[in-house]
Amino acid sequence: MSGILVHPEAVIGDDFKPAPFAVIDERVRVGNNVTVGSFVHIHPDVSLGDGCIIGDNVTIHEGASLGAGCVVSDCAVLGKRPKLGKKSTAKGGELPGLVLGDGCSVGSHTVLMAGTTFGSDCIVGDGAGVRERCVIGDNVVVGRAVTVENDTTIGSRTKIQSGAYITAYVTLEEDVFIAPMVVTTNDNYMGRTQERFDHLRGCIVRRGARIGGGVHVLPELEIGEEAFIATGAVVTRDVPPKALMMGVPAKQVRDVPDEQLLENQ
Numbered sequence: 001m002s003g004i005l006v007h008p009e010a011v012i013g014d015d016f017k018p019a020p021f022a023v024i025d026e027r028v029r030v031g032n033n034v035t036v037g038s039f040v041h042i043h044p045d046v047s048l049g050d051g052c053i054i055g056d057n058v059t060i061h062e063g064a065s066l067g068a069g070c071v072v073s074d075c076a077v078l079g080k081r082p083k084l085g086k087k088s089t090a091k092g093g094e095l096p097g098l099v100l101g102d103g104c105s106v107g108s109h110t111v112l113m114a115g116t117t118f119g120s121d122c123i124v125g126d127g128a129g130v131r132e133r134c135v136i137g138d139n140v141v142v143g144r145a146v147t148v149e150n151d152t153t154i155g156s157r158t159k160i161q162s163g164a165y166i167t168a169y170v171t172l173e174e175d176v177f178i179a180p181m182v183v184t185t186n187d188n189y190m191g192r193t194q195e196r197f198d199h200l201r202g203c204i205v206r207r208g209a210r211i212g213g214g215v216h217v218l219p220e221l222e223i224g225e226e227a228f229i230a231t232g233a234v235v236t237r238d239v240p241p242k243a244l245m246m247g248v249p250a251k252q253v254r255d256v257p258d259e260q261l262l263e264n265q
Helices: 194-198
Strands: 077-080 111-113 243-246 251-255
Touching: none
Parallel strands: 077 111
Antiparallel strands: 243 251
16 A cells, blocks of 8 residues: 555555555545545545445545445545535535445546435436435436536436436436436526525426426426426426427427337336
8 A cells, every 4th residue: 555645543445456645534444345546535434335446536525435336437526515605595504425325337527415325326427416415216327417406306217318407406206317408497586586485496207207308397397207308398387197298388299109108118
């Protein structure tokens, strides 16, 4: 371990493979067969499971926990604490450390905030950001340059494609598909008047719904199970289950064919 700084209170497993200029703080727990790149800083009370691979220039903040087999690419920041503005609608207070389940893969230059939990085998693309207090299931894909704001819930096997914006207080249930450049919103008042705080809600996208490229979804709406929103639509009202919606504003043109439903896959 020549060329790195390891605090005497850190616990290091077998077959540890560190690169030069890494810093490992007190009470860090490193599992067996872990690889850590150059210029990595692992803050106090972090846990790295067996077989984790950490790239160069990665920062892992206090209290984060990475399950077995996680891979973190260069320049990622894990477990960052938020700095909120005076008028932020996000909650303040202390946050637990970031949690990544077994087998997660985190892309280069991503930022994952403290207080968020990922299930197993999730993929987070390069340049993505996931804010605090999000709960994310298993086998979720968060694509390149996606933003997921605070207090959002994402169900297992949901896929969010490149450049999408998932605003705060959104719920995406299991098996949802979000295409590139989708925009969700949560504030009809766009930051003005106190009344907005009574209506600050994102959308709910029910199980198996699919939202096409460039769609905009207004606040407080519910998109029903297995609904399909065509590319470029603007969703201004609740969407029934299995409805195929098109246009600006989006209108139902027919039902989703039976052969496209999850139960028939």
